[in-house]
Amino acid sequence: MAIGVKVMKRPERQVSYVRATLKGMALTFKHMFEPKVTMQYPEQKSTTEWSISQRWRGTHRMLTDEQGRSKCVACGLCPQICPANCIKLVPGEDEQGNRYPLIYEIDEFRCVFCGYCQEVCPEEAIHVGVHFENSEYSRGRFVYDLERLHSQTHPVSTLWDPTDPRGE
Amino acid sequence: MTPEMKGFLLLSVLKMVFVFTFVMVGVALLTLMERKVSAWMQNRRGPNRVGWAGLLQPAADGVKNILKEETYPALANRWLFVLAPAMSFIPALLLSGVIPFAAPLPLDFDFTLGPLGRFAYHGLMPMVVADVPIGFLFVLAISSLGVYGIALAGWSSNSKYALLGGLRASAQMVSYEVAMGLSLIPVLLMSGNVSFEAIIRDQQAGLWYVLPLFLSFFIFLISGFAETNRLPFDLPEAESELIAGYHTEYSAMKFSFFFIAEYANVVTVCAMVTTLFFGGWDIPGRWDEQGGVLQTIATGGFFFLKLMFWIFFVMWIRWTLPRFRYDQLMALGWKVLMPLALAYIMVICTAIYGIEHLAGITDPKPKALALFGVNVVVGLLVFGLLDSGVFIKGSSRRQTSEARSGRAAVTG
Numbered sequence: 202m203a204i205g206v207k208v209m210k211r212p213e214r215q216v217s218y219v220r221a222t223l224k225g226m227a228l229t230f231k232h233m234f235e236p237k238v239t240m241q242y243p244e245q246k247s248t249t250e251w252s253i254s255q256r257w258r259g260t261h262r263m264l265t266d267e268q269g270r271s272k273c274v275a276c277g278l279c280p281q282i283c284p285a286n287c288i289k290l291v292p293g294e295d296e297q298g299n300r301y302p303l304i305y306e307i308d309e310f311r312c313v314f315c316g317y318c319q320e321v322c323p324e325e326a327i328h329v330g331v332h333f334e335n336s337e338y339s340r341g342r343f344v345y346d347l348e349r350l351h352s353q354t355h356p357v358s359t360l361w362d363p364t365d366p367r368g369e
Numbered sequence: 370m371t372p373e374m375k376g377f378l379l380l381s382v383l384k385m386v387f388v389f390t391f392v393m394v395g396v397a398l399l400t401l402m403e404r405k406v407s408a409w410m411q412n413r414r415g416p417n418r419v420g421w422a423g424l425l426q427p428a429a430d431g432v433k434n435i436l437k438e439e440t441y442p443a444l445a446n447r448w449l450f451v452l453a454p455a456m457s458f459i460p461a462l463l464l465s466g467v468i469p470f471a472a473p474l475p476l477d478f479d480f481t482l483g484p485l486g487r488f489a490y491h492g493l494m495p496m497v498v499a500d501v502p503i504g505f506l507f508v509l510a511i512s513s514l515g516v517y518g519i520a521l522a523g524w525s526s527n528s529k530y531a532l533l534g535g536l537r538a539s540a541q542m543v544s545y546e547v548a549m550g551l552s553l554i555p556v557l558l559m560s561g562n563v564s565f566e567a568i569i570r571d572q573q574a575g576l577w578y579v580l581p582l583f584l585s586f587f588i589f590l591i592s593g594f595a596e597t598n599r600l601p602f603d604l605p606e607a608e609s610e611l612i613a614g615y616h617t618e619y620s621a622m623k624f625s626f627f628f629i630a631e632y633a634n635v636v637t638v639c640a641m642v643t644t645l646f647f648g649g650w651d652i653p654g655r656w657d658e659q660g661g662v663l664q665t666i667a668t669g670g671f672f673f674l675k676l677m678f679w680i681f682f683v684m685w686i687r688w689t690l691p692r693f694r695y696d697q698l699m700a701l702g703w704k705v706l707m708p709l710a711l712a713y714i715m716v717i718c719t720a721i722y723g724i725e726h727l728a729g730i731t732d733p734k735p736k737a738l739a740l741f742g743v744n745v746v747v748g749l750l751v752f753g754l755l756d757s758g759v760f761i762k763g764s765s766r767r768q769t770s771e772a773r774s775g776r777a778a779v780t781g
Contacts, residue, residue: 219756222690229689233409241414 255359258314259332261307262357263350264325271347272326275302279318279327287311288318305347309335316360328357372479376490380476384498385466392465396632397427399680403632406684430625437621442527445618449525454619454626457518460511461633466498467507468640469565471650471669475661495566496650496665504563508641509550512596515634516542519598519605519615522627526618534614537695538605541595544702545602549592551710555585555717556645559740569649575733579646581740583748584713586646588706593638595702597631599683601690602698639679647675709751716747 240251264272275292287310293303316329332355337343370378401416401423408415416423441447473493481487501507516539523535556578557563560571572578579586595602606614616627643649650668693701720743724730730739 219752225689226685229410229685232412233406235412237409237414238412239408239414 253331253333255331255356256361257331257333258316258329258358258360259355260309260330260335260353261312261318261345261350262328262330262332262353262355263305263347264328264357265351271302271305271351272324273302273305274324274326275300275305276323278321278323282317282321284315284317285311285313302347305350307345307350309343309345310340316358319358319360329360331356331358370486372487372489373491375486376478376488379488380490380494381498384496388465388470388498389462392462392633392636393629395636396629397431398424399632399635400430400628401426402680403684403687406681407688410685410688434622434625439623440618440620442618444527446525446527449521450618451623453518453522453525454623454630455518456521457515457630458626458633460514460518461630461637463511464508464637465633465640467501467504467565468637468644469495469497469500469569469649470640470672471496471665474665496669497565500564500566502564504565504568505553505556505641505645506563508637509546509553512634512637513542513546515630518630522619523605523615526615528618530611530613531615531617534605534607534611534617537611538598538615541598541602541604541698541702544699545592545595545706548588548702548706548710549596551707551714552585552588552592553645554710554714555582558714558717558721565644565649568645569651571733572648573651575737576741577646577648577651581737581744582646582717583744584709584751585717586642588710588713589645590642591701591706593642594683594686595698597634597638597683599631599635600687601693603692604695604698607692635680635683636676639676639683642679643672643675713747716743 266272275290277290277292280286280288280290287308289304289306289308290302291304292300294300314329318327319325319329322328327350330353332353335343404426405415405423407413416426419425419429441450473495476490476492476494479487479489479491519538519542520535523531523533523538526532556568559578559582560568562568562571568578575581594600598605604614605611606616608614611617616624619627650672652668652671656664717740720740721736724736724739728739730736
C-alpha cells in the first residue's frame, strides 16, 4: 500500500441517549456550584488570571529625558513607516542644532496599532502602551498631541522579541 | 343579581388580577432566571448590574423594549404582522386561568358595599380563576392555537428565514400535539375525569400520577418541550440556521411579546406537569385535606415550589442538550413518541381492567400501587430499549449497518 490509509473503527453501540443525557445533566448541574470565572471588570481591573499581555499594543506614549524634554529628535522615521499615515510631525531645530518636534500628533482613530513606530524609533521615544481604557467625550480628543503623549503614565509595550518568541 | 352571584364575581375578579399579575411578573423574572441559570451552568455570574443581584434587569429590558423603534419590513403584511405577537401571547396567557394553584379556601362573608349592594359567599372557593369542567381538554385546545401566532408571524414578515421558522414551528407543534394528546389519555383512564380538580383529588387519594403513569409523564414532558419551542427542539428559531426564525423581522415590544409568550407557555406546561403528574397543590400526607386558610397557603406555596422545580428543569435541559436535527425531531415525534403513547394506552387499559375487574381492586391507593408495579416493568423495558438504540439509531450506527448491507449486496 503506497498511502497509509488509517481505517477508523467507529463505535457501534454508542447510542445510549438516556445515559448520555443524564450524564450531561449531572455535568451542568455540577457546574452551577463551581467558582465563577467572570472578571467583574470596572471594580476589578486586573487579576492574576486576567491581566493583559506585556506585548499589548495600545494607545501611544512618548518618553521624556531627565530634563522633561521629549526624547524625540524629529527624524521622521515614524511618519514614514506608519501604514495608516496617522502621525503628523513638524520638525524644529534649536540654537545648538538639536532637532525636536514642533508638532507631533497621533490620530488614534486612524492608528492600526501595528507598533512599527516603536520598532523604528532610533531614540526609543515613541511607544505603544499597555493600556485599553480610552473613552473620551469628543472625537477631537482622540488626536493625541505632544503634551498628551508625554503625560501618559501607563507601561509601554515590550513588543514581540524574535529572540524570545514566547516571552519568557 | 343575588348577593351570592355578586360575591362570586368579586372573588373571580380578585383571582384574575392575582393570577394575571403573578404570571406577568413571574414571566419577567423568568427571563432573568434563565440568564442566571445559564450563567451559573457556564461558570459565569449572569446579569448583576441593575439592582441587587440583577433583579431589576427585566425592568431595564422592558423599558428598553418599549423605547426602541418599531420597524416594519417594506413588504410585510402589516395587519397580520401586528396581530401575530398578540395571537401567540393571548393563548399562552389564557391558560394560566384554568390551573388550580392551591387547595380550596373556605370563605364565609356577607357584607354590603354602598351602592353596589350585598356581597355574599358561603363555602369553599376553588383557587382557580375558572374551574372549567373540561380541564385539560381546554388546555390542549387553547395551546394549539398558539401555533397560529407563530406561523402568521413567519408568513407575514415576508422574509425567507421567518417563513421557514414559521413552517417549522407549525409542523413541529402539530406533530407533537398528537403525542401530547395521546399521552394524556392514561391520565383520563386513571382518574375517569378531565377536570383538574378531580385529577388532583384522585392523586391525593392514591399516588401522584408520575408513579403509576410514568411513561405518560415522560412523553408529556418531551412533547411539552417541543410545544414551547424550547431547546432541544427550538428549530423554529434555530439561530445558526434561521437567524431568529419566525421573529427575525420583529423589533421592540412586539419582539418581546414573543418572549413573554414563550415563557408563559413554559409556565403553563410546567403547571400542567405539576398538576397532572405531581399532585398539583397536594402535599404528601393527610394534613392538607382538612381544609382551612393555613392549608390553602401551604398548598399554594408547595404548588409554587413544584412549579419552580419544573421551570428550572426546563432551563436545565436547555443549557445541557444540543439542538436536534429537523429529521430527528420529526422521527422522534412520529416514530417513537406516538407509537409509544399508543402502546402505553393499551398497556394501561389492560392493566386497569385487570386490576379493577379481574383482581377487584378499586381503592385508589392499592390500584395506584399495582399500576406502579406494572410501570416499573414497562419503564425498565422501554428505557432499556431506548438505551440500546432500538428506537433511535445514532448516525454512526446507521452508517455501519447500511455499509454492511451494501457490502452484503455486492458479495451476494
